[in-house]
Amino acid sequence: MRQVTLIVLAVALIPVLARADGLLPAMPETAGEMVRIELVTGPMAQAEVDELHGKALPAEESLVARYARTDAKGRPVERLTEIWISRVSSPNEARRQTGQMVHMMYENPKSPFRDPVRIDHRGSPVYRFTGMGQAHLIWHTADLVYWISAAPADQDLMLDTFHHPAAP
Numbered sequence: 001m002r003q004v005t006l007i008v009l010a011v012a013l014i015p016v017l018a019r020a021d022g023l024l025p026a027m028p029e030t031a032g033e034m035v036r037i038e039l040v041t042g043p044m045a046q047a048e049v050d051e052l053h054g055k056a057l058p059a060e061e062s063l064v065a066r067y068a069r070t071d072a073k074g075r076p077v078e079r080l081t082e083i084w085i086s087r088v089s090s091p092n093e094a095r096r097q098t099g100q101m102v103h104m105m106y107e108n109p110k111s112p113f114r115d116p117v118r119i120d121h122r123g124s125p126v127y128r129f130t131g132m133g134q135a136h137l138i139w140h141t142a143d144l145v146y147w148i149s150a151a152p153a154d155q156d157l158m159l160d161t162f163h164h165p166a167a168p
Contacts, residue, residue, distance in 0.1 A: 024041075024061055024062075024063050024085055024087055024144070025085065025144070027039055027063065027083070028161065030067075031067050031081070031157060031158065031161040031162075032154070032157045032161070033069050034067040034068055034069055034081060034154075034157075035067065035068065035069075035070050035074070036065055036066070036067050037067065037068055037074075037076060037080070038064075038065065038066040039063065039064075039065050039066075040063065040064040040065075041061075041062075041063045045061075045062040045063045045064045046059060046061070046062045046086075048062075048064050048084075049062045049064070049084060049086055052084065057086065057097070058088065058089065058093070059086035059087060059088050059145075060086075060087045060088060060089060060143075061086070061087050062084070062086040062087070063083075063084075063085050064082065064083070064084050064085075065082070065083040065085075066080045066081065066082050066083075067080065067081040067082075067083070068080050068081065078151070079133070079134070079151065081148070081149065081150040081154060081158065082148070082149045082150075083146070083147075083148050083162060084146070084147040084148070085144055085145070085146050085147075086144070086145045087143055087144055088143055088144075088145060089143070090143055091140075091142050091143050091166075093143070094140035094141075094142065094144060094145050095140055097140070097145050098127075098138060098139065098140040098145055101138060101145075101147075102116070102127045102138060105129055111131075112131040112132055113129035113130070113131040113136060114129060114130050114131055115128075115129065115130045116128070116129050117129075119159075121139075121159050121163050122163060122164070122165050123165060124139065124141070124163075124165035125139065126138070126139040126159060126163060127139065128155070130152065132149075133151075134149045134150060134151060134152065135149070135150055135151070135152045135154075135155045136148070136149050137149075137150070137155065137158060137159065137163075139163060141163075141164065141165050141166050142166040146162065146163070148162060
């Protein structure tokens, strides 16, 4: 009987596995024609975020999700789209971290990120850069900081899927 209970509990928890720890948003299985092929949460996600920035960043929790169009065997057929989300201590800290990131990308002459543009999407700002063959979309909502790297042709799909500003 105990094994049956454990199996039922495990099956019930499968949908939770698509959600990060704590208060981070659930990540959909698909985004348009793309399939989520990886979800990293907890300390491993924070380590990836810190490695991306080359230093430890103050965050309560982070997640990294990777999406791609796949072939019939489920193998990616293109460069991955990556979504990086960190929950920080407050909406003010999210605004500060986002502003600092955008400023550093804009001001650094050695930065691989070019052509900065501020986009108004659903009534709130998103900062877009291009570089390394991708569009990089950066914004904050409440206490969450987002960075999405995607093929330029997928920019609108990524914004429509993941950019949901908090109500004023």
